[in-house]
Structures are given as C-alpha cells and as structure tokens.
Amino acid sequence: MRIAVVGAGISGLVSAFRLRQTLGAAADLTVIEGRGRLGGVLRTGLVGGEPVDLGAEAFVGRRPEVPALLRELGIADQLVHPAGLRPLIWAAGHTHPLPERTLMGIPSGPDTVAGLVDAETVARIAGEPTRLLSWRPGADIDVYSLVADRFGAQTVARSVDPLLGGVYAGMASSIGLRAALPALATALDRGATSLTAAVSATLPPPSDAPVFGALRDGYGVLLRALAEQTAAHTVRDTAVEALSRVSGRWRVDPVGEFDAVVLATPAPVTARLLAGIAPVAARAAAGIELSSSALVVLELPKDTPLPPNSGVLVATGESLRAKAFTLSSRKWTHLAARDTAVVRVSFGRFGDDSALALPDDDLVAAATADLATVTGVPIVPLSAAVQRWPGGLAQYAPGHTERVAEIESDLKGFGDLAVTGAYLHGVGVPACVAAATTAAHHIATAATDTASPTGAP
Structure with missing residues (x-):
C-alpha cells in the first residue's frame, strides 16, 4: 500500500x-x-554552540503521550523536568508572583489575585458568587466575555491573557471557552451557580508531579x-x-x-x-x-543576575513589546549547567504582527531592552538567534x-x-x-x- x-x-x-x-x-x-x-513549528538550533529549541521548548508533563513516545523510540533518557521555580507576571510596571490556584489564570477566589489586581477588582471577585449567573448549557463564548463580566477586565489583562498568550499566541478575546477550557464549560453546563464555583470544581487536586517536560538536547x-x-x-x-x-x-x-x-x-x-x-x-x-509569533533567544554571560524565577509573563496593555520571557537557565537544570545563560523572549499575539515586521537587529534590541526593564539589570548579549513563526498557531x-x-x-x-x-x-x-x-x-x-x-x- x-x-x-x-x-x-x-x-x-x-x-x-x-x-x-x-x-x-x-x-x-x-x-x-x-x-x-x-x-x-518545532526546531532546534545552536546558540553559543549548544542546542536550544527555537519553537516550543516544553510539553505538558502530566499527559502520557510524549514520555511514552520517547520510550518507544529508545530516547527516554532525553526527558527532563523543570527546576520547580515559578514565573512572575509583569503588570502596571512591576513584577508580581504568578497567582496560584487559578485555571489558566482565572482565579478561584479574591485572595488568589490580591496584589496583582486593584482593590476594586478584588472586591468584584469576592462578590461574584452572590451575583446571578446566566449560562445556557452548550453555549460557547470567548473567554474574555465571561471572565471580564464576572471578575473584571483587569483580571483578564493581568492574569488570563498572559497565560493564554503563551499557549495560543492569542488573547482571551480570541479564544473560545469550550475548546480551551472544556472542563470549565462542563462545570457551567452542570449548573455551577457562579464562575467562582465552576473554577473551584474544575481545579485539579494539588500535586507534586512536574507540570512540564522537555528534551535535554531539544525537540x-x-x-x-x-x-x-x-x-x-x-x-x-x-x-x-x-x-x-x-x-x-x-x-x-x-x-x-x-x-x-x-x-x-x-x-x-x-x-x-x-x-x-x-x-x-x-x-x-x-x-x-492562525496567529503569528517571533522568538529571540539571547545568550548572556553566566553571571547575569537574573531573578530566581522560571520566567516573566507580560500583561496586556503594558508598554513592553515582548509578551513573555523564559529564563531558560533558571527554569531547566540541564541548561543551568552550561557556561552561559539562555533567555527566550517571545513576541506576537493574534491580531498584532507588528513585532514580526521588525528587522532581526531591531527585534533583538527590543528583546534586550524589555528584558532589562523587567529584570532591572543590564543585559549584554553574547549572541542571539531570531526565529519567526508566521501562522504558527491555530486560534x-x-x-x-x-x-x-x-x-x-x-x-x-x-x-x-x-x-x-x-x-x-x-x-x-x-x-x-x-x-x-x-x-x-x-x-x-x-x-x-x-x-x-x-x-x-
């Protein structure tokens, strides 16, 4: 055949x-x-003479497909897990801890995002369970419309958009609830009386299992x-x-x-x-x-004082051009052992291809400047690699x-x-x-x- x-x-x-x-x-x-x-859209290149992924770098470690495939192919020894550090969120010109106990950034209660959003938004989230929730089983709306109505637009911009931007290179307004968050849609279909209740019913139980996995020498x-x-x-x-x-x-x-x-x-x-x-x-x-994106991988001196976090996600509405920073040498222990530090800087959201129009040198300069802003330290790259992904991710x-x-x-x-x-x-x-x-x-x-x-x- x-x-x-x-x-x-x-x-x-x-x-x-x-x-x-x-x-x-x-x-x-x-x-x-x-x-x-x-x-x-998977590609491994060389940065500083060492392999680095220039597309996706990780996969959801709690799903079985990739580890099983690695075993079948005889390359299970390539499987690595993160160091266990948490990312930050850049919002209102400052870094904030990534909220815990959220569902793709949708909070399970007001305390989850206290300090990230303003007092008015915290009060709105606290009072959400008392507000009548109108939901038609089987309905599908964009994530923004649901979360902004129940928890306020600031919750979307500072907590939900940064996470959806990393997964889809999109925004809450371009992503449908039922496809991106099927368990949450199911909880609403089953009669959850509030969004707070639906999120709480959907959150997985606490686990020490690694959230992500990667390949030591790249995809x-x-x-x-x-x-x-x-x-x-x-x-x-x-x-x-x-x-x-x-x-x-x-x-x-x-x-x-x-x-x-x-x-x-x-x-x-x-x-x-x-x-x-x-x-x-x-x-x-x-x-x-489809959504387009671009990635700049910076090779930095090993002693660059990067924060002890896995990365920094950027809220929408900020003055930065980048949407996210992965502090790869902090996130992955196998990269931490190298002689130089590696940082991935991501650009591009659905409907905004402005960064992709920049020449490579300008894109590297933007990545360097934005990283200096969020870390508060001078950034002097030893080398850089640019990878563009036009139409790389489905919305x-x-x-x-x-x-x-x-x-x-x-x-x-x-x-x-x-x-x-x-x-x-x-x-x-x-x-x-x-x-x-x-x-x-x-x-x-x-x-x-x-x-x-x-x-x-």
Whole structure:
C-alpha cells in the first residue's frame, strides 16, 4: 500500500511512524514537506554552540503521550523536568508572583489575585458568587466575555491573557471557552451557580508531579528519531498543489498517486486541498484562523543576575513589546549547567504582527531592552538567534469544537483519507501526538480491512 503523509511537522512524523509500526515494512510511505527541513513549528538550533529549541521548548508533563513516545523510540533518557521555580507576571510596571490556584489564570477566589489586581477588582471577585449567573448549557463564548463580566477586565489583562498568550499566541478575546477550557464549560453546563464555583470544581487536586517536560538536547532529537525509525521516502521543498480522486486512488500533485493520504497540514492548507473533495470540512477548516509569533533567544554571560524565577509573563496593555520571557537557565537544570545563560523572549499575539515586521537587529534590541526593564539589570548579549513563526498557531475561537466536529463528520466516509494537526484537538505536542496516532489508526484499519477479504486483521 502506497501512503502519502502531507506535512512533516510533529503531527505528520508521528502519523508516518505509527503507520510504519502498524503496517510494517511492506507499506510504501512518502512524507511530503513544503519546507527544506522536518519539524514544522518545532526546531532546534545552536546558540553559543549548544542546542536550544527555537519553537516550543516544553510539553505538558502530566499527559502520557510524549514520555511514552520517547520510550518507544529508545530516547527516554532525553526527558527532563523543570527546576520547580515559578514565573512572575509583569503588570502596571512591576513584577508580581504568578497567582496560584487559578485555571489558566482565572482565579478561584479574591485572595488568589490580591496584589496583582486593584482593590476594586478584588472586591468584584469576592462578590461574584452572590451575583446571578446566566449560562445556557452548550453555549460557547470567548473567554474574555465571561471572565471580564464576572471578575473584571483587569483580571483578564493581568492574569488570563498572559497565560493564554503563551499557549495560543492569542488573547482571551480570541479564544473560545469550550475548546480551551472544556472542563470549565462542563462545570457551567452542570449548573455551577457562579464562575467562582465552576473554577473551584474544575481545579485539579494539588500535586507534586512536574507540570512540564522537555528534551535535554531539544525537540530535534525526537524529530530525527521519528524520521529514522519510520524509514519513509521524504520529499522536501515541495508544496502540494492539489488533491484529487483518480480511479479509486489519490493524486497528490505534483508528487504522484497513492492509495491513502494523511493531511498533516495547517488549517488553511487543509481547507484548500479538501475544497473539491469534502466541501463541508473545507469550509470548517477555512474558518480556523492562525496567529503569528517571533522568538529571540539571547545568550548572556553566566553571571547575569537574573531573578530566581522560571520566567516573566507580560500583561496586556503594558508598554513592553515582548509578551513573555523564559529564563531558560533558571527554569531547566540541564541548561543551568552550561557556561552561559539562555533567555527566550517571545513576541506576537493574534491580531498584532507588528513585532514580526521588525528587522532581526531591531527585534533583538527590543528583546534586550524589555528584558532589562523587567529584570532591572543590564543585559549584554553574547549572541542571539531570531526565529519567526508566521501562522504558527491555530486560534481556538468560539465555535471551534463545532468546526472540528464538521471536519471529522464530513471525512468519516473516507477510509483512505485522514487529517491531523494542531488545529484539531489541542495545540500542544501531546495533543498533536494523540491526534496523529488516531489518524494513522484510521488509515491502517482501512488498509488492513482492504487486504483481508473477511475484514479481519
């Protein structure tokens, strides 16, 4: 069976790896990538001669997918966890401790954000349980509309937006409640009498387990292991122009014909390729917008007096151009052992691409100046790396779950066609691994059924 996987990001590579695992050496796998490299928005580069991730650097450690995949690939020794330091929030020109006992920054009570927001907002949060909550089960609104109404706009700007900006490169006004915070939506559907009660019912129990994980030598190790063990034919620097049905097979222009196809492409590309095949799915995918971002990685002298925190998140409405700082040499013990310090400075939120228009030198200067402002110490980089991610992250807007349901329903009848990617069921690497595994299983099941007259594997 000849199978094409279109897109060589983490979703495409995991799909191909799972197909190889299931179908064995007899499967003829081709991975097609428009760029000249594998990995999509995951990329490991060299800063100061050492590997540093220039895209995502971490994954949610409490999900099982990535640790399990590392074990399967024989690289479990790459798994590392943070040092346990907490980040700060930059708001009103000062740093504040990141509030505890929140749900993506949504407080569980007034004491949670006392000191971060003003007294009027604290009083508003304290009185929220006494205010009538009007909620229609099954409804989906943007996170801003709900939280600003119940807890005040300042709570969103200083506590919620900084966290959502890190996950989606978006803002509370661009992210839908049901897709980003499904457990909270469920608590409201079940009749929570207030937002305070809904958040309290949704918070996970306290745990000492690491929240995040990473790879010691960067995601490049994972990407290489997937490519090597999949042993697929890889076509690079080739954008797929069209997908069409020809005599019971799929023509993937300009590469050739295949028995089955996995589309591991961004939502707009998926929409274009499905337009003449599954128009309902295509329209739904076209409705998913993307956000762009940029990253500056600064290499600093090891004795730079950075604060003893994992990073600094920036509230909306501040004068800084950066949206977040990861003090990587504080956050990760394996980076702390290096001869120089590493800091990642992130730019860009949905609807604001101004930072991406800056030349590299200006972007590095902005990162350096903003870091000096939030740390209060002189910043003198030894070197810097700039990475831009145009259209790098899908925005899970209100109605996102319905769009995904339409995509999957419209494609249900195609046993030889599957879609996967960060625009479906989560933007994080674990969610991408899970979705890619599902897509590969769909194709493999159809292939096995086709090969067996009885339908039995």
